[in-house]
Amino acid sequence: MALDHNGLVILDRGACLKRLGRTGVGRIAVTVAGRPSIFPLSYAMWGQDIVFRTSAGTKLAAAVGNAVVAFEIDQVDRMAHAGWSVLVVGPCREITEPAELAVTDRLPLARWARGGGAEFTVCIRSDLVTGRALANPQHSHSDG
Amino acid sequence: MALDHNGLVILDRGACLKRLGRTGVGRIAVTVAGRPSIFPLSYAMWGQDIVFRTSAGTKLAAAVGNAVVAFEIDQVDRMAHAGWSVLVVGPCREITEPAELAVTDRLPLARWARGGGAEFTVCIRSDLVTGRALANPQHSHSDG
Numbered sequence: 001m002a003l004d005h006n007g008l009v010i011l012d013r014g015a016c017l018k019r020l021g022r023t024g025v026g027r028i029a030v031t032v033a034g035r036p037s038i039f040p041l042s043y044a045m046w047g048q049d050i051v052f053r054t055s056a057g058t059k060l061a062a063a064v065g066n067a068v069v070a071f072e073i074d075q076v077d078r079m080a081h082a083g084w085s086v087l088v089v090g091p092c093r094e095i096t097e098p099a100e101l102a103v104t105d106r107l108p109l110a111r112w113a114r115g116g117g118a119e120f121t122v123c124i125r126s127d128l129v130t131g132r133a134l135a136n137p138q139h140s141h142s143d144g
Numbered sequence: 145m146a147l148d149h150n151g152l153v154i155l156d157r158g159a160c161l162k163r164l165g166r167t168g169v170g171r172i173a174v175t176v177a178g179r180p181s182i183f184p185l186s187y188a189m190w191g192q193d194i195v196f197r198t199s200a201g202t203k204l205a206a207a208v209g210n211a212v213v214a215f216e217i218d219q220v221d222r223m224a225h226a227g228w229s230v231l232v233v234g235p236c237r238e239i240t241e242p243a244e245l246a247v248t249d250r251l252p253l254a255r256w257a258r259g260g261g262a263e264f265t266v267c268i269r270s271d272l273v274t275g276r277a278l279a280n281p282q283h284s285h286s287d288g
Contacts, residue, residue, distance in 0.1 A: 006199055025220045029173035029180045035272075036173045038182065038216035040229045055150055072182035076169045085184045128179075 003135060011131030016086040019131065020073060021045050024108075028052075028124075029070040030063035037063070043071075044107035050088060050124040051095070051104050064092040064122050071124050084133035090125040147279060155275030160230040163217065163275065165189050168252075170217040172196075172268075174207035181207070187215075188251035194232060194268040195239070195248050208236040208266050215268050228277035234269040 002010040011019070029038050039060050043052040050071050054061045063069075068091050076083035095104055104121050146154040155163075173182050183204050187196040194215055198205045207213075212235050220227035239248055248265050 006202055024222050027171055027182060027216060027218070029182050029214065031180075035233055036175075036180075036212065036214035037233070038171060038173050038214045038229075038231055040216070040218045040220055040227065042222060058150055068180065070173065070180035070182045072171060072184070074171070074184045076184055078168050078186060083184065085182075087182060089179055089181070 001135070004132065007135060008132040009135045011084065011086065011133055013129045016088075016129045016131040017045075017048055017126075019084065019086050020050070020088070020129075023073045023075075026050070026071055026073040028060070028064075029072070030060065030067060032059045032063045042109060044109050046104055046107060046123065048126045048129075049090075050126065051107055051109065051121060052124075053109055053119045053121050056118045056120060061120070065094070067092055069124060082134055084131060086129065086131040088124060088126050088129050090127035092122055092124050095121040095123050145279070148276065151279055152276040153279045155228065155230065155277055157273045160232075160273045160275040161189075161192060161270075163228065163230050164194070164232070164273075167217045167219075170194070170215055172204070172208075173214040173216070174204065174211060176203045176207045186253060188253050190248055190251060190267065192270045192273075193234075194270065195251055195253065195265060196268075197253055197263045197265050200262045200264060205264070209238070211236055213268060226278055228275060230273065230275040232268060232270050232273050234271035236266055236268050239265040239267050 004010055024042060025040060026043050027038050027040050029036060041052045043050050071088040072085060074083060074085035095101055101121065148154055168186060169184060170187050171182050171184050173180060185196045187194050215232040216229060218227060218229035239245055245265065
């Protein structure tokens with residue numbers, strides 16, 4: 001069990017991808033008009049990459065075009081002092097190829113908002129996948 | 145109930161601050177070595193601002209010095225298709241004044257990691273506080 005210098009367990013890429021496959025809601029960090037922003041979103045895995053939908057005309061839609069973004073999932077139980085997080089960093093692209101859309105349209109992706117605008121499908125390439133977990137949650141409670 | 149063009153309910157600053165006061169775990173987006181990153185963290189409210197602790201020598205510690213950051217909390221129930229999120233954007237600063245530290249040291253802040261390094265206390269000024277909620281979760285399930 002490899003620890004970082006903060007005492008957290010380092011999750012390898014395989015362990016991170018396993019967690020990415022189990023969740024379904026994450027957060028994306030993008031820059032909108034020079035300001036950092038975080039949006040929660042529903043996602044699905046497409047191979048090792050992240051796929052989500054967004055409506056045309058949103059701030060998020062404007063920000064993701066070919067940008068490098070950060071995407072995060074976590075599970076944190078503050079009371080039990082237990083948790084982990086996984087971070088994916090990579091470039092975004094809109095999926096426009098009919099063959100790719102035919103596949104990604106079948107992914108289990110919830111539609112969150114109910115705007116009338118067209119939705120499009122975005123893929124985040126998982127170039128960098130890192131994760132951390134609290135090492136010994138049963139012992140670290142006394143740290144607080 | 146004001147809606148944005150995506151059909152989401154716009155939460156005003158007061159409603160956002162109320163939610164910030166009830167939670168205790170959020171995520172911060174920062175830029176580390178030119179790459180966007182998201183870290184989960186335990187926080188407390190200090191007036192209308194966000195306070196958290198981080199260990200010296202971490203990537204997060206290196207990134208927060210006087211940077212403008214995004215901080216987000218959310219509560220998303222994917223199955224029930226219900227949820228909300230609150231975003232805070234503002235500059236970070238380390239708290240170093242003894243009088244301020246005396247106050248912030250008494251905030252209910254968990255220590256997550258167990259590194260041996262010194263911890264310091266960081267404040268995010270809540271310049272911009274925005275929030276969104278799903279409008280009618282009971283009706284929008286059929287959208288998926």
